[in-house]
Amino acid sequence: MKALEKIVYITVFACLGLLSVWLQFGIIDQPVQKFGDDERHDPDYYMENFTAIGMDKAGKRKYILEAERMVHYPDDDTALLDNPHIVQYKPGVAPRHTYSESGWMSSNGNELLLTGNVRVIQGKAPDNTGQNNSAGGVLTTEKLRVLLDRDTDSQG
Numbered sequence: 001m002k003a004l005e006k007i008v009y010i011t012v013f014a015c016l017g018l019l020s021v022w023l024q025f026g027i028i029d030q031p032v033q034k035f036g037d038d039e040r041h042d043p044d045y046y047m048e049n050f051t052a053i054g055m056d057k058a059g060k061r062k063y064i065l066e067a068e069r070m071v072h073y074p075d076d077d078t079a080l081l082d083n084p085h086i087v088q089y090k091p092g093v094a095p096r097h098t099y100s101e102s103g104w105m106s107s108n109g110n111e112l113l114l115t116g117n118v119r120v121i122q123g124k125a126p127d128n129t130g131q132n133n134s135a136g137g138v139l140t141t142e143k144l145r146v147l148l149d150r151d152t153d154s155q156g
Contacts, residue, residue, distance in 0.1 A: 046071040050081070052109075054148055063088045063148050065112075067103070077107035084114065086146060094123030094136065098146060112146040120144070 050070040054062040067081040081103035088096045101116030117140070124136040 041073055041075055043071045044074045061089055065148070070105075079105040081105060081112075084112070086112070086148075088148075096123075097121045098144070100144070110147060110149040112148065114144045114146060115142065118142065118144045 047070045048068065050065075050067045052065045054065070056062050064087045065084065066086075067084040069082040071080045073079065082101075084098075084100055084103040086096075086098040088098070090096075098114065098118070098120045100114035100118040103115070104113040105111070120139040120141075122136045122138075
């Protein structure tokens with residue numbers, strides 16, 4: 001019985017030794033695929049308590065974009081926003097407030113994709129001119145696309 005035990009031990013240790021050699025030279029030494037800097041999607045900077053103000057050609061405020069944090073990605077020049085809040089202004093209409101949990105901003109900054117508990121709050125419009133007599137309201141959704149730099153004359 002002792003001879004059979006020795007053979008089993010030798011066989012087990014030989015298998016373990018071969019397995020460790022195979023792991024070292026067969027798997028670990030394979031070249032690791034490296035990505036170039038242009039293939040990575042790493043942020044280059046971030047800002048906390050971010051605020052941007054958009055103006056029209058006449059110098060009037062069109063919108064205010066605020067976020068708790070903005071993270072910028074240089075490879076595609078986009079940004080991610082944490083808890084963004086957008087206030088959009090249009091002549092004769094109460095400001096429109098839009099809130100969400102997160103957002104994505106396009107490279108030119110004109111398009112936002114908002115996700116997670118999106119709320120749009122439109123205030124009651126003043127009835128000074130007899131036009132744009134809006135009662136206001138609240139809209140909720142999970143996703144919303146916002147175009148920031150549309151002409152104020154063409155917005156509906």
